[in-house]
Amino acid sequence: MTTPLLELSGLTKAYPGVVANSEVSFDIARGEVHALLGENGAGKSTLVKTIYGLVQPDTGQMRLDGKPFAPPEPRAARASGVAMVFQHFSLFDAMNVAENVALGMEEPPALNRLAQQIREVSNAYGLPLDPDRIVGDLSAGERQRVEIVRCLLQEPRLLIMDEPTSVLTPQEVNILFETLRKLRAEGVSILYISHKLEEIRTICDQATILRHGKVVGKCDPKTTAARDMAEQMVGATLSTPSRAGGRTGEVVLELTGLSAPAPRAFGTALRDIDLELRAGEVLGIGGVAGNGQDELAMALSGEMATAPGMIRFKGREIGREGVTARRHMGLLCAPEERMGHAAAPDMSLTENALLTAGPREDLVRHGFLRWGRAKGFAEKVIERFDVRTPGPGTAARALSGGNLQKFVIGREIMQRPEVLVVNQPTWGVDAAAAATIRQALLDLAEAGAALIVISQDLDELMEISDRFAALNGGTLSAPRPAQGLGIDEIGMMLGGAHDMAPAHGES
Amino acid sequence: MSNIDPILLLSAIIIVSTPILLAAIGELVVERAGVLNLGVEGMMITGAVCGFVVATLSGSPWLGFAGAALGGALLSMIFGILTQLFLSNQVATGLALTLFGLGLSALLGQGYIGVKGPAVPDLYLPLLRDIPVLGPILFRHDIIVYLALAIVLGVWIFLNRTRAGRVLRAVGENHDAAHALGYKVVRVRLMAIAFGGACAGLGGAYLSLVRVPQWTEGMTAGAGWIALAIVVFASWRPGRLVLGAWLFGGATALQLALQASGGVQIPIEYLQMAPYLATILVLVILRAGRAPGSLGRPFHASS
Known part of the structure; x- marks a missing residue:
C-alpha cells in the first residue's frame, strides 16, 4: 500500500x-x-x-x-x-x-x-x-x-x-x-x-x-x-441482562379484535389484533418499521381511541379511556420519539417528569403543581438510571440521546406500572445505556409488571422477551415463546407481505 | 357612483399600491431568508422623511429616493445587528424598530411640515401613452412605478432562477442545514434585511414625494403593516404579492373615489376601513402557503 x-x-x-x-x-x-x-x-x-x-x-x-x-x-x-x-x-x-x-x-x-x-x-x-x-x-x-x-x-x-x-x-x-x-x-x-x-x-x-x-x-x-x-x-466490562425468569400471573391486558383505521396519512390500519398479556411477562413485538408499531402503541397508550371492548385492562373495558385515565389505572406507555413526543425539548427534566408522572406520583394537587415533589421524583429517576446531567433543572434538549432515553424510560418505570408499553426503548442509545435500560425493564417484569416491548432490534427482543410476536401490515402474529425461536422462524413471522425492495436487482 | 371615471380609478390603483408593493417585496425577501422583521412601518416612515428631506435640500427627487433607500437600509441594520449578532428576539426588536422609526422620522421632519418638495415627472413613453384606455392606466406613471414592478420581477428571477437566490431560500428554510453545508447564514440574512430596509424606504419616499406629496408625521398610516400582511397572503411568492398589493390599492382607490363622488351616504370612517377589511378578508379566505421553515427562529453557529 x-x-x-x-x-x-x-x-x-x-x-x-x-x-x-x-x-x-x-x-x-x-x-x-x-x-x-x-x-x-x-x-x-x-x-x-x-x-x-x-x-x-x-x-x-x-x-x-x-x-x-x-x-x-x-x-x-x-x-x-x-x-x-x-x-x-x-x-x-x-x-x-x-x-x-x-x-x-x-x-x-x-x-x-x-x-x-x-x-x-x-x-x-x-x-x-x-x-x-x-x-x-x-x-x-x-x-x-x-x-x-x-x-x-x-x-x-x-x-x-x-x-x-x-x-x-x-x-x-x-x-x-x-x-x-x-x-x-x-x-x-x-x-x-x-x-x-x-x-x-x-x-x-x-x-x-x-x-x-x-x-x-x-x-x-x-x-x-x-x-x-x-x-x-x-471502558468497563458489560453485563448481559439477566433475570431469574418465567413465573407469570393473571391476565392483565387483553386485546380482542383490536382494529383501528390509520390515524394519519401514510399510517397503517390495525387489523383484528388478539392478545393476552400476563403479569410478569415480557412480550416482544418485532416487525419492519411502518407495519403498525406506532399505531399499536397509540391505541394502547390512549392517544387513539378504539371501541371500548377491544382493549381490556384487568377485565375492564378501556378502549375509550384517555391517556391520563389509563395512567391512573397503571397502564403506562413510553413512545418512540424522545424529542417532542416522550419529552418536551425546551422544558426542564422536572417539568418533563410532571408531564407524565403527575397522576400516579401525586405531583398535582387541586390543580396546582407540587414542584418540590416533582423535583424529588426527577432526581430519583436521574439517580437510579444514571442520567448524566447537571441536575433536574436542565432542559431535555441539552441531554444526549442516550441520557434522555434513560430518563424517559426511567420516568415510566419509577411510576410502578402494572403494564408498561415501550416503543424502541434503546433506539440510538449506546451500548452501556442500552444494557441499563434492558436490565431495568427485566427487573420491572421480575417485580410483577407486564411489559410490551416494541422494537426493530431483533437481538434486543430475543434477549429480553418471554414471548415474541410480529406486526405485519397492521396484523399481529400469534405470540410464540422466544426461547429457542430460530432466525428462520422469525423471518417467516416478519415476512409475508413485504417485498424486500430489490433496489439492487437491476444494476 | 356614476361620476367615478374607471380609467382614473384604475390608474389610481397602480399609484396607491406602489408604496405597499415596494415595502412588501423587500419584506418578502427578508422572510424568505428566515427573518421576521416587523419594523416595516418604521423603515417606511424613515424612508419617507429621508427621501423628502434629501429631495428638498438637493432639489432632485432621484437623490431623494436614493436617500430614502439608504435611510431605510441603515435603520434596518439596527434590527439586523440586534437580531443576527446579538440574537435578540425578532418580534420584539421589530416592534421596537417601528416605534423608533416613527419617533425618529418626526424628529428629522421638523421644519419640513407644509414644505413643498420637488415634483416627480411622469416617465414619457411615446406611442404607448397614446393607446386608448391602456395608455392612461398603465403608461403615464413616474419611473418608480415601473421600478417597483421591475424589482418584483427581479426578485422572482433571483429566488427561482439564480444560485444566490437558492442559497437565500435554503437559509430561510433550514438554517442549521445551510450552515452545515458551509453557507454564511448571518451574512445572507444581513444582506436580505438591508434589502428589505431599502425597499421599505423607497416605498415610504413614494408616499412623501409622489402620492401626497409632502411630509406629515405618521403619514404611512399603517401601510407597513398592510405590506407585512400581504407577504403572508401572497404565500411568500412574488407573483401573488403584486395581486395582493393591487387588491389593497384597489380598495383604497375605490373608497377615495367614493368619498370624492359623495354618492354614498355612509360615514366616511366605514369607507376608510374598507381596504383593511377587504385585505384581511382575502387573507383569511385564501389559505396561506407554508412559511419558510426557519422564519423568526434565532440562529447561532454553535451546534
Whole structure:
C-alpha cells in the first residue's frame, strides 16, 4: 500500500469545560471502510467536523494524499474530495430533490441537467430517486438517499457517514451496505461512524475506537468480537441482562379484535389484533418499521381511541379511556420519539417528569403543581438510571440521546406500572445505556409488571422477551415463546407481505 | 357612483399600491431568508422623511429616493445587528424598530411640515401613452412605478432562477442545514434585511414625494403593516404579492373615489376601513402557503 488517503496526527480540540478530542491520530487507507466507534459524547462528531472543515483543531495536523490538509470551511473540504452525510439530515423540506442536491455542490449544473445526473447516479448505485419530488414528502430512507447522491455527484474520495443507519429499516440498511460496497470497490474511502457493532462487523475493514476524546484502541472488526469492541468503547466490562425468569400471573391486558383505521396519512390500519398479556411477562413485538408499531402503541397508550371492548385492562373495558385515565389505572406507555413526543425539548427534566408522572406520583394537587415533589421524583429517576446531567433543572434538549432515553424510560418505570408499553426503548442509545435500560425493564417484569416491548432490534427482543410476536401490515402474529425461536422462524413471522425492495436487482 | 371615471380609478390603483408593493417585496425577501422583521412601518416612515428631506435640500427627487433607500437600509441594520449578532428576539426588536422609526422620522421632519418638495415627472413613453384606455392606466406613471414592478420581477428571477437566490431560500428554510453545508447564514440574512430596509424606504419616499406629496408625521398610516400582511397572503411568492398589493390599492382607490363622488351616504370612517377589511378578508379566505421553515427562529453557529 502507498500513502494512506487521510492521515490524522495529534488532533486536539477543546471547548470550554470539555476536551472533545485529545491527540487523536489514525490513518484511513484508500478504498477502505473505516469505522469510528465510540459512545455518545466520545468526540466522534467533533472529529468528523474537523475533517469536514466545520471545526478548526487547536493543535495537530491532517494530511490528504500526503499533502497538508486544513480545510477552513466545508467548501474547501468538498473541493478536496471530502463529502459528508449528516446524522441529522442537512436537507431543505420545501425544496425538491434536485435543488437540495444543487445546494450541496460547488458548481451545480442547470437544474434539468442535474436532474438527469441524479437519475443516472442514483440508479447506478441502487438508490433510485425522483429529482422532482419535494423533500418534505420523502421517507427517512429516501431523504438519506438524497444526501448520499449529493455526495456521490461530486465524486468524493472520502465519504463520511455519521450514524447513517439510525433512521433506516433493515431493508434500507441492506441497500445502503450494497452501495457502500460498490463505492469501496471503486476505491472510495468511507469513514463510518456508528455504535452499532454488528453493522460495523458487517461492513467495515478497520475500526478506531474513541473514548472521552482519545483513541483507546484499533482493531479489525471482522475478527474482533462485538463484545470486546463494546467493552473498549465503554471502558468497563458489560453485563448481559439477566433475570431469574418465567413465573407469570393473571391476565392483565387483553386485546380482542383490536382494529383501528390509520390515524394519519401514510399510517397503517390495525387489523383484528388478539392478545393476552400476563403479569410478569415480557412480550416482544418485532416487525419492519411502518407495519403498525406506532399505531399499536397509540391505541394502547390512549392517544387513539378504539371501541371500548377491544382493549381490556384487568377485565375492564378501556378502549375509550384517555391517556391520563389509563395512567391512573397503571397502564403506562413510553413512545418512540424522545424529542417532542416522550419529552418536551425546551422544558426542564422536572417539568418533563410532571408531564407524565403527575397522576400516579401525586405531583398535582387541586390543580396546582407540587414542584418540590416533582423535583424529588426527577432526581430519583436521574439517580437510579444514571442520567448524566447537571441536575433536574436542565432542559431535555441539552441531554444526549442516550441520557434522555434513560430518563424517559426511567420516568415510566419509577411510576410502578402494572403494564408498561415501550416503543424502541434503546433506539440510538449506546451500548452501556442500552444494557441499563434492558436490565431495568427485566427487573420491572421480575417485580410483577407486564411489559410490551416494541422494537426493530431483533437481538434486543430475543434477549429480553418471554414471548415474541410480529406486526405485519397492521396484523399481529400469534405470540410464540422466544426461547429457542430460530432466525428462520422469525423471518417467516416478519415476512409475508413485504417485498424486500430489490433496489439492487437491476444494476 | 356614476361620476367615478374607471380609467382614473384604475390608474389610481397602480399609484396607491406602489408604496405597499415596494415595502412588501423587500419584506418578502427578508422572510424568505428566515427573518421576521416587523419594523416595516418604521423603515417606511424613515424612508419617507429621508427621501423628502434629501429631495428638498438637493432639489432632485432621484437623490431623494436614493436617500430614502439608504435611510431605510441603515435603520434596518439596527434590527439586523440586534437580531443576527446579538440574537435578540425578532418580534420584539421589530416592534421596537417601528416605534423608533416613527419617533425618529418626526424628529428629522421638523421644519419640513407644509414644505413643498420637488415634483416627480411622469416617465414619457411615446406611442404607448397614446393607446386608448391602456395608455392612461398603465403608461403615464413616474419611473418608480415601473421600478417597483421591475424589482418584483427581479426578485422572482433571483429566488427561482439564480444560485444566490437558492442559497437565500435554503437559509430561510433550514438554517442549521445551510450552515452545515458551509453557507454564511448571518451574512445572507444581513444582506436580505438591508434589502428589505431599502425597499421599505423607497416605498415610504413614494408616499412623501409622489402620492401626497409632502411630509406629515405618521403619514404611512399603517401601510407597513398592510405590506407585512400581504407577504403572508401572497404565500411568500412574488407573483401573488403584486395581486395582493393591487387588491389593497384597489380598495383604497375605490373608497377615495367614493368619498370624492359623495354618492354614498355612509360615514366616511366605514369607507376608510374598507381596504383593511377587504385585505384581511382575502387573507383569511385564501389559505396561506407554508412559511419558510426557519422564519423568526434565532440562529447561532454553535451546534
